[in-house]
Amino acid sequence: MQKELLSGNEAVARGAYEAGITFASAYPGTPSTEILENISKYKDDIYCQWGSNEKTALEEALGASFAGARSIVAMKHVGLNVAADPLFSASYIGTTGGFIIVSADDPGMHSSQNEQDNRNYAIAAKMPVIEPSDSQEAKDFVIEGIKISEEYNTPVMLRMTTRVDHSKSSVELGKRVAIPEIEYKKDAIKRMLLPARARVKHVEVEKRQKKLEEFSNNFKYNYIIKGNSKIGVVASGISFQYAREVFKDAWFLKISMPYPFPEKLFLKFAKNVDKIYIIEENDPIIENFARLAAPEKEIIGKDLFPLNGEMMPDVILSTLGKKDLTPKFDISTLPIRPPSLCAGCPHTATFYNLNLQKVYVTGDIGCYTLGGLPPLNAMDTCVCMGASISVGLGIEKALEKAGKKIKQAAVIGDSTFFHSGITGLNDIIYNKGKSTVIILDNSITAMTGHQDNPGTGKTLMGEETHKIDLVKLIKDGLELKHTYEVDGYDVKGIKDLLKRELDREELSVIIVRRPCILLYKKARWSPMQVDSEKCIKCNMCLKLGCPAITTKNEKAFIVEDLCTGCTVCSQVCPVDAIKFTDNNGLHIADVSIQEYLDGGKK
Amino acid sequence: MKSIIICGVGGQGVLTASNLLSDVLLEAGFNVKKSEVHGMSQRGGDVIATIKYDEKEVLSPLPSINNTDYILSFEKLEALRNINYLSENGVIMVNDFIWEPLTVAAGFAKYPEDIIENLKKYSNELIIIPATKIAQELGNSKATNIVLIGVLASNMDINKKIWIETIKKNVPPKFIDLNLKAFERGYNYNK
Numbered sequence: 001m002q003k004e005l006l007s008g009n010e011a012v013a014r015g016a017y018e019a020g021i022t023f024a025s026a027y028p029g030t031p032s033t034e035i036l037e038n039i040s041k042y043k044d045d046i047y048c049q050w051g052s053n054e055k056t057a058l059e060e061a062l063g064a065s066f067a068g069a070r071s072i073v074a075m076k077h078v079g080l081n082v083a084a085d086p087l088f089s090a091s092y093i094g095t096t097g098g099f100i101i102v103s104a105d106d107p108g109m110h111s112s113q114n115e116q117d118n119r120n121y122a123i124a125a126k127m128p129v130i131e132p133s134d135s136q137e138a139k140d141f142v143i144e145g146i147k148i149s150e151e152y153n154t155p156v157m158l159r160m161t162t163r164v165d166h167s168k169s170s171v172e173l174g175k176r177v178a179i180p181e182i183e184y185k186k187d188a189i190k191r192m193l194l195p196a197r198a199r200v201k202h203v204e205v206e207k208r209q210k211k212l213e214e215f216s217n218n219f220k221y222n223y224i225i226k227g228n229s230k231i232g233v234v235a236s237g238i239s240f241q242y243a244r245e246v247f248k249d250a251w252f253l254k255i256s257m258p259y260p261f262p263e264k265l266f267l268k269f270a271k272n273v274d275k276i277y278i279i280e281e282n283d284p285i286i287e288n289f290a291r292l293a294a295p296e297k298e299i300i301g302k303d304l305f306p307l308n309g310e311m312m313p314d315v316i317l318s319t320l321g322k323k324d325l326t327p328k329f330d331i332s333t334l335p336i337r338p339p340s341l342c343a344g345c346p347h348t349a350t351f352y353n354l355n356l357q358k359v360y361v362t363g364d365i366g367c368y369t370l371g372g373l374p375p376l377n378a379m380d381t382c383v384c385m386g387a388s389i390s391v392g393l394g395i396e397k398a399l400e401k402a403g404k405k406i407k408q409a410a411v412i413g414d415s416t417f418f419h420s421g422i423t424g425l426n427d428i429i430y431n432k433g434k435s436t437v438i439i440l441d442n443s444i445t446a447m448t449g450h451q452d453n454p455g456t457g458k459t460l461m462g463e464e465t466h467k468i469d470l471v472k473l474i475k476d477g478l479e480l481k482h483t484y485e486v487d488g489y490d491v492k493g494i495k496d497l498l499k500r501e502l503d504r505e506e507l508s509v510i511i512v513r514r515p516c517i518l519l520y521k522k523a524r525w526s527p528m529q530v531d532s533e534k535c536i537k538c539n540m541c542l543k544l545g546c547p548a549i550t551t552k553n554e555k556a557f558i559v560e561d562l563c564t565g566c567t568v569c570s571q572v573c574p575v576d577a578i579k580f581t582d583n584n585g586l587h588i589a590d591v592s593i594q595e596y597l598d599g600g601k602k
Numbered sequence: 603m604k605s606i607i608i609c610g611v612g613g614q615g616v617l618t619a620s621n622l623l624s625d626v627l628l629e630a631g632f633n634v635k636k637s638e639v640h641g642m643s644q645r646g647g648d649v650i651a652t653i654k655y656d657e658k659e660v661l662s663p664l665p666s667i668n669n670t671d672y673i674l675s676f677e678k679l680e681a682l683r684n685i686n687y688l689s690e691n692g693v694i695m696v697n698d699f700i701w702e703p704l705t706v707a708a709g710f711a712k713y714p715e716d717i718i719e720n721l722k723k724y725s726n727e728l729i730i731i732p733a734t735k736i737a738q739e740l741g742n743s744k745a746t747n748i749v750l751i752g753v754l755a756s757n758m759d760i761n762k763k764i765w766i767e768t769i770k771k772n773v774p775p776k777f778i779d780l781n782l783k784a785f786e787r788g789y790n791y792n793k
Binding site (some may be wrong): 005110123134163166167168170238241242244245310312313314321325327328329331333334335336337338339340343374375539542545547549550551561 | 611612623624625628633634635636637638639647648660661662663664666668679680682683685686702703704705706707708709710711712713714720724743774
């Protein structure tokens with residue numbers, strides 16, 4: 001049997017291939033992004049695509065299941081909030097081809113705005129959820145999930161977590177199964193959720209959950225490991241691995257399907273032990289079921305262990321008082337290394353100007369959220385995908401009603417605008433808002449590692465496609481006359497436009513264009529240098545927060561290896577002290593954006 | 603069970619090095635688990651990858667405080683940031699290289715001057731290698747990570763042939779020569 005070291009995300013992709021899945025969809029979001037990126041390696045066998053957001057992606061995958069295809073949709077935990085509407089309906093309707101919904105949760109919040117436990121969604125939507133604890137299980141559970149989905153007429157949630165997504169462990173590779181041919185049948189009774197039909201469906205769903213509970217009791221991945229003591233440990237997901245490292249002699253109940261809860265199996269397990277520890281990340285899902293099943297038993301769960309963060313061995317040990325985590329060296333004294341916008345990032349000049357303008361900036365989710373950190377400090381809110389525009393409208397209207405006035409701008413990226421910013425813009429137009437909406441169009445979904453979107457002209461499978469032009473969409477489509485375009489490297493152009501539009505008593509949209517610098521990192525652009533004779537130590541260039549700019553003998557100094565020659569710092573320098581090292585070299589800012597997109601990749 | 607931390611700054615090749623190391627260990631017949639942090643930390647932030655291996659089953663892929671056998675740091679400050687993971691008998695290998703965080707450049711913080719003293723104080727064995735300088739001598743500072751992998755290899759008990767064959771498999775053909783030279787320089791550095 002061939003073995004490979006795969007990340008959990010790579011393993012899910014492999015599982016999709018082996019399970020005979022033929023349709024896959026997603027909106028990128030850490031830690032889930034690599035699932036679809038890896039599925040695209042099987043594009044001859046699996047049709048795959050990015051949706052505009054998680055809701056459309058889930059609906060598209062559900063449609064594929066209706067058509068008889070085995071399908072999968074993947075998203076990060078907060079993405080499932082966006083897709084919650086079709087999630088609940090999908091549970092009532094059920095499936096035709098097997099249907100897996102991957103929720104990649106982020107305990108510890110490595111790159112998320114909250115720590116929600118999406119097993120709660122499975123319970124609320126009444127669908128089974130399975131939790132792998134390593135890459136082998138991640139692959140196997142896709143295959144198992146498809147079987148459960150088809151046999152029980154239900155979508156199946158696969159709950160991943162960051163450590164399972166991004167850790168690598170060995171996986172035995174198998175063959176792709178033969179795909180059953182299912183003829184597409186119209187079935188309005190099944191798939192048209194009207195109140196009268198849904199009432200019938202709900203009864204069926206409850207019966208289905210009872211059957212699934214029986215399945216869970218016998219599911220081979222819910223199992224007991226015998227121990228040498230009277231201590232029992234119940235654990236799921238990556239916590240199972242953590243707990244096994246800590247409780248060496250204990251009995252174990254490995255739960256791979258926490259809902260429906262395998263109550264009979266749990267009771268059988270509980271008989272062997274006097275005391276039960278329940279080790280799970282985030283919410284007490286298993287714990288609550290266990291306490292209900294065996295109220296007389298001594299159970300230790302979230303009454304002792306934290307509800308937040310990861311349950312890694314050190315956390316379990318220190319909670320139990322078995323390990324002192326007091327550091328030998330206090331690292332809190334060390335300078336931090338916060339993430340920052342890249343050298344040459346086309347967002348920098350916009351945030352620099354917003355900071356100078358002293359406006360109220362409602363922000364959004366992407367690389368550009370980093371514009372809210374020092375030294376740029378140009379963002380006041382960050383709520384969720386697409387919220388910049390709509391939150392801004394609420395602030396404006398509330399203050400207007402209270403007789404107050406502020407200058408307000410909303411900042412959003414191109415991919416986030418397509419995701420859910422456009423609906424907020426509709427609201428501003430409809431409700432006569434006066435905001436200034438800034439769309440930072442870097443021609444890619446950058447933060448998650450460069451995924452295409454409806455504005456890039458390329459699909460996940462690498463095909464050329466129609467490119468939705470934001471200027472045409474807004475200026476011609478929505479008939480917004482105050483729609484303007486400006487180059488992301490044009491500091492004065494952005495400044496003038498911002499000043500004028502922030503004063504305007506009408507809605508305006510500014511589209512700041514420049515492709516993400518990382519799309520072109522291999523090109524040899526001439527860097528810039530500081531003439532230290534001329535530098536007056538005013539630190540204006542340092543206020544850009546560019547990683548290429550540092551200090552030497554108190555004067556500004558550019559690290560040539562990092563500099564891309566975007567010229568933004570030379571434009572903010574009041575004494576003209578920053579020049580190209582090679583005037584005849586290739587200069588990014590001189591290349592028109594179209595040329596840059598067409599031929600900039602060297 | 604043994605565990606290794608590779609750390610540095612986003613863009614230094616930490617993840618590439620950790621993949622190479624995982625492949626070497628797998629090839630040498632061990633069970634291997636590797637963890638890394640993605641996402642925001644890739645934008646100029648600190649990066650850490652952990653590799654755990656054993657002849658028996660490996661459980662948690664994460665590092666534990668006071669329980670890591672080797673730390674290989676691509677940058678001095680990052681070595682100190684992870685020193686608490688090092689076990690009593692652990693070995694720490696540090697690239698003699700400073701990458702100032704933005705907080706230092708902007709004047710909000712000071713780059714510590716006593717890094718080496720602290721590393722000495724809290725480790726059993728400290729090896730400092732001018733890996734970036736060596737890579738530059740070889741004509742490409744990007745080979746820094748392979749020089750460092752060479753140093754790690756010289757401290758581990760794994761057949762040298764496996765390292766060389768894995769490097770050949772992992773790097774693009776035109777960089778094989780450079781990387782093998784980088785590996786040798788690192789491998790022989792401490793001898």
